[in-house]
Amino acid sequence: MDEKLKILVVDDDEVERMAIRRALDNSGVRMELSEVNNGHSAISALRNNKFDCAFIDYRLPDQDTLTLIKTLYSLNIKIPLVVLTSQGDEQVAVELMKVGAVDYLSKSRVSAETLAQVLRHAIRVHRAEMQAAIAYQQLRESHEQLIRKNQELERQRQQIQIQNLKLLEASRLKSQFLATMSHELRTPMNAIIGFSQILLRPKFGSLTGQQTDMVERILNNGKHLLMLVNEVLDFSRLEEGQLELKPELVDLAKIINTVVGEMSSLAEAKKLSLIINFNLQNPLIVNDPSRIKQILINLLSNAIKFTESGSIWVEAKDLPGNRVAIAVKDTGIGIASKDFKHIFEAFRQVDQSITRKYPGTGLGLAIIESLVQMMNGKIFLESELGVGSIFTIELPKQISSSNSSVPKSSVQMENQQMINSTQRLHQSPPKSNQSSNKYQKLKR
Incomplete structure (x- = not known):
């Protein structure tokens, strides 16, 4: 790794801290190393500073490592945690990994090569987990946004459906009104046309030229109006599906x-x-x-x-x-x-x-x-x-x-x-x- 890493070592044993420091120096990793000797100091250091990785001894004097890891995650402090174990503590280390540790390393295997390898692996895994978490969060937000949009679309669909039902009812009432009015208008219009035709017949008395012209205008306008009424009536029947062909x-x-x-x-x-x-x-x-x-x-x-x-x-x-x-x-x-x-x-x-x-x-x-x-x-x-x-x-x-x-x-x-x-x-x-x-x- 070319970047300079900030590393925290948490161990109450000065000799073991020195061994880890020496191994990291010999690994060729560019770093800035900090050391603390208990859990409370570790929490304080991690809350106030940004570290790329932390090596934590399994056995701390003030609190067990399981409690420490849970406390760090409750404080939303997420960095790669590598647990340092003694011989025979591997099963406990596996349990610690289940609650948040990235890896573990036996103190008997501490060397420049293994420490550098564990460090690189821990950082890679942590970064991959962070990217996956970010992607999951984005996916979750997108999912929630889609749910909100679907709910809004469903609400709009229901509103449109209600409006469509209202429009259909309004159209039905309109067609019914047009049919009724057209039917009612046909009776007086037929009477106007009929009486106009009677007045134009010679046997009912002669009319002056001006009177004949006026009656003819009444007749022609009545026929035109009746045609318009018939059109409205036919259209309303067509809309209602009541008009049938008689072949x-x-x-x-x-x-x-x-x-x-x-x-x-x-x-x-x-x-x-x-x-x-x-x-x-x-x-x-x-x-x-x-x-x-x-x-x-x-x-x-x-x-x-x-x-x-x-x-x-x-x-x-x-x-x-x-x-x-x-x-x-x-x-x-x-x-x-x-x-x-x-x-x-x-x-x-x-x-x-x-x-x-x-x-x-x-x-x-x-x-x-x-x-x-x-x-x-x-x-x-x-x-x-x-x-x-x-x-x-x-x-x-x-x-x-x-x-x-x-x-x-x-x-x-x-x-x-x-x-x-x-x-x-x-x-x-x-x-x-x-x-x-x-x-x-x-x-x-």
């Missing part, structure tokens, strides 16, 4: 033509072209016609609302895997890519301000997405600001009973048989474009 055999092309016909007046008012393109070998599908119509009305309403000039296309085509795609394309204002992830959120619109140009509840696309998911379908969005948007819906040609919560009845089985037989009749159709154009002419 039946329907003609998809006929539904599209009907919806486009109903929406054409809105498009004409803005001088927009409304174009239909079919590429269907067989337009028959099994689905809920009212919900398919609702999806198309919402998509077309949005397309017309957000398009100031240009055209709107409604396209339907067959897909592999007995599926069908319906797309609504417009040349409107478009949607920024950063808003794609929010566009299907309930009550969410790109412009959330109260002075926004385009009004609405912000439920249309959320309802569409929920209905498409119920039908085991997918919805895709392509859009570019200033260019336009394309909403594409992919649906199975026959929704399963699990999607609609309606058991497959004999009627549905008959519908499937009708689809299969119709598909056999269309196995050798003319080219798709010719078929499409011919079908359009028949519909018109």
